Amino acid sequence: MGRYLARRLLLLLPMALGITIVxxxxxxxxxxxxxxxxLENRATAENVARLRHLLGLDRPLYVQYLFFLRNLAxxxxxxxxxxxxxxxxxxxxxxxxxxxxxxxxxxxxxxLAVPLGAWAALRxxxxxxxxxxxxxxxxxxxxxxxxxxxLLLVFSVNLHWFPVGGYGETFGAHLRHLFLPAVTIGIxxxxxxxxxxxxxxxxxxxxxxxxxxxxxxxxxxxxxxRHVLRNSLISTVSILGVYLGFLIGxxxxxxxxxxxxxxxxxxxxxxxxRDYPMVQGLTLMFACLIILVNLLTDITYALLDPRIKYE
Amino acid sequence: MSxxxxxxxxxxxxxxxxxxxxxxxxxxxxxxxxxxxxxxxAILAPLLISYDPIKVxxxxxxxxxxxxxxxGTDNFGRDILARMIYGTRVDLQIGIIPTVTTFIxxxxxxxxxxxxxxxxxxxxMRVLDISMAFPFYVLxxxxxxxLGPGLVNMxxxxxxxxxxxxxxxxxxxxxxxxxxxxxxxxxxxxxxxxEIIRRHLLPNVVTVAVIFAMSDAVLNLLLGGAxxxxxxxxxxxxxxxxxxxxEGRDFLLxxxxxxxxxxxxxxxxxxxxxxxxxxxxxxxRPGG
Numbered sequence: 001m002g003r004y005l006a007r008r009l010l011l012l013l014p015m016a017l018g019i020t021i022v023x024x025x026x027x028x029x030x031x032x033x034x035x036x037x038x039l040e041n042r043a044t045a046e047n048v049a050r051l052r053h054l055l056g057l058d059r060p061l062y063v064q065y066l067f068f069l070r071n072l073a074x075x076x077x078x079x080x081x082x083x084x085x086x087x088x089x090x091x092x093x094x095x096x097x098x099x100x101x102x103x104x105x106x107x108x109x110x111x112l113a114v115p116l117g118a119w120a121a122l123r124x125x126x127x128x129x130x131x132x133x134x135x136x137x138x139x140x141x142x143x144x145x146x147x148x149x150x151l152l153l154v155f156s157v158n159l160h161w162f163p164v165g166g167y168g169e170t171f172g173a174h175l176r177h178l179f180l181p182a183v184t185i186g187i188x189x190x191x192x193x194x195x196x197x198x199x200x201x202x203x204x205x206x207x208x209x210x211x212x213x214x215x216x217x218x219x220x221x222x223x224x225x226r227h228v229l230r231n232s233l234i235s236t237v238s239i240l241g242v243y244l245g246f247l248i249g250x251x252x253x254x255x256x257x258x259x260x261x262x263x264x265x266x267x268x269x270x271x272x273x274r275d276y277p278m279v280q281g282l283t284l285m286f287a288c289l290i291i292l293v294n295l296l297t298d299i300t301y302a303l304l305d306p307r308i309k310y311e
Numbered sequence: 312m313s314x315x316x317x318x319x320x321x322x323x324x325x326x327x328x329x330x331x332x333x334x335x336x337x338x339x340x341x342x343x344x345x346x347x348x349x350x351x352x353a354i355l356a357p358l359l360i361s362y363d364p365i366k367v368x369x370x371x372x373x374x375x376x377x378x379x380x381x382x383g384t385d386n387f388g389r390d391i392l393a394r395m396i397y398g399t400r401v402d403l404q405i406g407i408i409p410t411v412t413t414f415i416x417x418x419x420x421x422x423x424x425x426x427x428x429x430x431x432x433x434x435x436m437r438v439l440d441i442s443m444a445f446p447f448y449v450l451x452x453x454x455x456x457x458l459g460p461g462l463v464n465m466x467x468x469x470x471x472x473x474x475x476x477x478x479x480x481x482x483x484x485x486x487x488x489x490x491x492x493x494x495x496x497x498x499x500x501x502x503x504x505x506e507i508i509r510r511h512l513l514p515n516v517v518t519v520a521v522i523f524a525m526s527d528a529v530l531n532l533l534l535g536g537a538x539x540x541x542x543x544x545x546x547x548x549x550x551x552x553x554x555x556x557x558e559g560r561d562f563l564l565x566x567x568x569x570x571x572x573x574x575x576x577x578x579x580x581x582x583x584x585x586x587x588x589x590x591x592x593x594x595x596r597p598g599g
Contacts, residue, residue, distance in 0.1 A: 015441060018437060019444055026454070029458055030459075141578050141580075141584075141585055142578055145536075145537055146556055147574075149556065149570055150574070241443075245445070246447075248448070248449055256541060268452070268541055279453050279456045290444050291444050
């Protein structure tokens with residue numbers, strides 16, 4: 001386990017380096033001089049030169065990258081061009097909102113997907129399985145921004161069950177404000193969960209230990225809960241990082257539709273405000289988040305399953 | 312390798328040598344019909360409806376559905392059905408162009424890395440690892456943020472981020488396939504690398520990528536629609552379903568058709584691609 005952990009942590013290093021390179025070169029994609037674009041109509045030669053110097057754009061590329069790294073090491077992701085203050089505190093301020101939404105969406109999606117996935121796997125090839133697969137197909141093709149608007153129209157505008165947008169102050173208010181956004185993300189997440197769980201469960205059902213458990217006389221329910229469900233859930237959860245990437249994508253869209261003050265909404269606003277440092281900071285932060293979750297799931301997985309060793 | 316395992320290829324060859332009709336697939340048929348309907352609307356748009364999808368006619372804005380305007384008109388007096396029908400042209404492109412482009416780029420890089428291995432493969436593997444860390448939507452939006460909004464920049468962002476998945480899938484398939492004996496045999500007969508890849512490897516591995524491309528088309532369609540909805544992709548007044556939904560948001564109570572029907576159209580096209588993908592999976596990878 002110790003060796004596994006060491007290898008796993010060591011692998012983070014090139015990974016982190018690669019991510020910083022991608023984020024650094026994002027700014028290089030701007031057509032023309034980023035400083036001139038950021039300044040827009042205030043782009044006098046003097047202003048541009050000053051901002052270029054401020055951003056370090058007048059130095060060689062590798063020096064810029066090294067400066068970028070040095071700044072990162074001290075937690076300095078640059079100043080927002082819109083808010084005129086450091087990017088990192090602004091992002092960290094909004095991160096809890098997005099994380100709350102992500103966890104909420106996972107819980108709702110799992111509540112729907114786990115029973116359906118299990119049901120479909122146990123009834124493979126029969127009517128129930130076909131119905132679930134059809135539902136998966138429909139949900140997978142549903143545009144989440146459209147679903148968001150339809151839900152908003154029905155449940156907020158017409159029925160007044162939920163607020164139209166925002167985040168609220170207390171935990172209870174968060175739950176109420178973020179219910180529709182979480183459902184919206186859940187609509188696109190649940191079909192993926194159902195598919196993965198169904199697939200994993202069919203695999204577990206084929207294993208010999210399940211046959212043995214049945215053969216030694218355990219009741220079907222016991223075999224299902226103790227062996228089948230447990231093992232297929234573990235392998236389903238093991239790709240939590242993949243879901244997280246998906247959830248963050250969903251959060252970007254839904255936060256914008258529901259005006260939820262999270263990092264996703266911030267990304268869209270920064271995109272329109274040409275707030276390049278903020279876009280870079282957010283991209284970096286999301287990548288770090290996914291790496292962290294991948295690391296935690298891998299470690300948990302290794303703790304739970306003694307067969308896993310790094311070769 | 313045991314004798315049994317060696318006997319298997321012979322058995323497979325014997326089975327596939329017999330003429331065998333593929334069973335009719337209801338799923339593929341349904342997908343084909345749904346997709347054909349969209350393709351036909353795109354081709355026949357001017358014959359299906361006489362209204363201009365772009366021309367503003369403020370005198371007839373926000374009309375309820377009528378005989379003249381089956382779905383009503385939008386806030387600029389444009390016929391919603393006409394915009395829906397012309398929208399097929401744009402949204403089909405969004406589903407197909409980035410998918411085909413990423414497919415080709417990923418195919419070339421993934422195949423080369425899988426076949427030749429070495430440094431190229433090493434670099435690809437690192438790129439794949441790193442790309443896994445970025446949420447797809449976020450990276451695409453970040454790239455569009457830098458390049459500036461617009462359809463072409465959206466395509467560029469989708470290709471820059473999308474090819475890695477194809478490369479991953481094809482690299483894996485090639486790694487397995489190139490170990491097979493008929494490849495050694497082909498090489499022994501003096502076939503060039505290019506010939507081996509084109510005639511022997513690709514035909515065997517490309518199916519997996521094609522199946523993946525079907526679900527990828529849905530993802531690209533949803534992403535392209537979402538970006539246009541957010542104002543980062545297709546720009547007004549082009550009739551595009553995601554953009555139409557965004558334009559209809561402010562008229563939700565007076566003209567819900569502006570939001571409702573473009574969404575249903577996206578759903579229709581997405582389901583069509585998904586059905587094709589599912590049908591192909593059933594056909595080519597039974598049980599998989």
